[in-house]
Amino acid sequence: KQEVTQIPAALSVPEGENLVLNCSFTDSAIYNLQWFRQDPGKGLTSLLLIQSSQREQTSGRLNASLDKSSGRSTLYIAASQPGDSATYLCAVRGGETSGSRLTFGEGTQLTVNP
Amino acid sequence: GAGVSQSPRYKVTKRGQDVALRCDPISGHVSLYWYRQALGQGPEFLTYFNYEAQQDKSGLPNDRFSAERPEGSISTLTIQRTEQRDSAMYRCASSLLAGGPGETQYFGPGTRLLVL
Numbered sequence: 628k629q630e631v632t633q634i635p636a637a638l639s640v641p642e643g644e645n646l647v648l649n650c651s652f653t654d655s656a657i658y659n660l661q662w663f664r665q666d667p668g669k670g671l672t673s674l675l676l677i678q679s680s681q682r683e684q685t686s687g688r689l690n691a692s693l694d695k696s697s698g699r700s701t702l703y704i705a706a707s708q709p710g711d712s713a714t715y716l717c718a719v720r721g722g723e724t725s726g727s728r729l730t731f732g733e734g735t736q737l738t739v740n741p
Numbered sequence: 742g743a744g745v746s747q748s749p750r751y752k753v754t755k756r757g758q759d760v761a762l763r764c765d766p767i768s769g770h771v772s773l774y775w776y777r778q779a780l781g782q783g784p785e786f787l788t789y790f791n792y793e794a795q796q797d798k799s800g801l802p803n804d805r806f807s808a809e810r811p812e813g814s815i816s817t818l819t820i821q822r823t824e825q826r827d828s829a830m831y832r833c834a835s836s837l838l839a840g841g842p843g844e845t846q847y848f849g850p851g852t853r854l855l856v857l
Contacts (some may be wrong), residue, residue: 676785
């Protein structure tokens with residue numbers, strides 16, 4: 628059974644700092660990995676999707692990397708802003724036996740202080 | 742529609758009552774997913790559909806939970822004889838078509854269920 632772990636569970640940083648969120652998964656047979664942002668009262672917003680054949684994806688100040696063989700992904704946020712405060716969730720879509728379900732980690736709650 | 746919509750947004754019910762949660766996916770999306778999210782946890786998979794066919798219901802916790810998508814668009818998740826442990830956020834997602842490494846699931850705002 629696929630398990631996804633995110634470290635740290637919570638993070639508080641001053642505005643402007645660069646930061647790294649970590650995600651690990653137990654079964655390397657994945658189709659893709661997604662990073663989502665969750666804001667209170669709203670749905671999950673997909674930030675980046677990395678296919679299993681890819682090593683990284685970038686969108687603006689966000690960069691996500693994937694090391695499938697070691698079962699790890701990192702989300703790098705450059706020059707953090709108070710508007711980045713949210714919970715960040717990592718999710719993997721497993722291989723053939725897992726169907727299309729996403730398996731999520733428990734999330735990292737990020738607070739960026741002005 | 743512009744995004745995935747869910748109704749009601751909040752539902753308070755008494756233990757033992759049945760509830761029906763509705764999901765309206767993005768227009769044209771073939772695949773629809775249901776997840777349940779407890780406070781402080783990530784979402785957990787419940788079930789998913791391609792068109793009207795339920796492809797995987799292995800995540801449904803017991804036979805009090807059922808889902809349908811009769812016309813391949815709107816879906817209803819029904820919980821019979823609710824229990825307090827059913828209290829959670831229920832999230833719906835849709836995608837263009839399940840499968841393929843580039844598939845992105847788009848999530849709705851969720852229905853917060855509280856069973857008293």
